[in-house]
Amino acid sequence: MTNTHSAFLKEMGIAEWTSRDAVQSAAEVSQQANIQHSPDGAQSSPRASSGMWWFFGNEPQGDAQILFQNMIRVLGLAKSEWAWKSPGQSLSQLSAPEMPVVAIAFGGPTAQKITGERDPLPQLRETVLALNTGGEEEIPVIASFELNQVLAKPSDKALLWQDILLARSVLQNG
Secondary structure: OOOHHHHHHHHOOOOOOOOHHHHHHHHHHHHHHHOEEOOOOOEEOOOOOOOEEEEEOOOOOOHHHHHHHHHHHHHOOOHHHEEEEOOOOOHHHOOOOOOOEEEEEEOHHHHHHHHOOOOOHHHHOOOEEEEOOOOOOOEEEEEEOOHHHHHHOHHHHHHHHHHHHHHHHHHHHO
């Protein structure tokens, strides 16, 4: 008898499966190992992120919201480290915080609107685009799939995760 779970996971682009309990235990061990002691003996947890994440697109609902919440959890982001932005708002009204920012544009039309690019999503993905808010620095933008599209076509989930990892790399190296 073949393992149907393995076939399903492989189809989703997941090569290695780890149970949530094992992941949580590993995260707890890692967090315990990374607790930093200040000179006065107080403990502080390390920051999960070294910057701010802006997500552009329609705020997800239903299953897309669950997918998004799982992404946030896996990235280890606190609520203060991410925000939804409307691609319809004036980009000049966006003010970047005093920390590095990376933007994820969910969907080709959203990426085109905030960056001024004209290429379709397949050509915009895997590239660091730029959002110009009229300030001194441009904000790096990573174009990815709309979350509802990923739910409709699970094979795109691995590609979405690649885009998220690219954004995290840009933020950490920026």
